Amino acid sequence: MNTYATKPSDIERKWYVVDAEGVVLGRLAAQVAKILRGKHKPSFVPNLDCGDYVVVINADKVKLTGKKLTDKKYFKHTGWIGGIKETTAGKILAGRFPERVIEKAVERMISRNPLGRQQMSKLRVYAGSENPHAAQNPEVLDIASMNEKNKRSSL
Secondary structure: OOOOOOOHHHOOOOEEEEEOOOEEHHHHHHHHHHHHHOOOOOOOOOOOOOOOEEEEEOHHHOEOOOOHHHHOEEEEEOOOOOOEEEEEHHHHHHOOOOHHHHHHHHHOOOOOOHHHHHHHOOEEEOOOOOOOOHHHOOEEEOOOOOOHHHEOOOO
């Protein structure tokens, strides 16, 4: 009996486009992280980058449940003594770069090492509905219809 070992030359990559409008942030990030890692493929191996490319559109219309819009805090450090800065998820979503909320959520579900950085390079997030990846013929991945809890309408 032989065990099949996936080689980097055997990996076939696909492109997916995900519409984040009305989808709950954490549920979206979990599905995107799974695709970036390649865990949805039967040829998955944990030591190779088996994942596919993911394009997320309408990142500014993602939903957060409960009071996370005002209570969830993001921290960054300037590098100076006492230079820690904090902001809320609501301010980021209303600000100049609302796609950073999705990028951070997915980044925190991927391992923090060189392989994780390679997997994160296959994520593209856009605030609006336009994206320049039409030439790759991405498949539409409807995360909102996978589970009724994935979509929020009036929050």
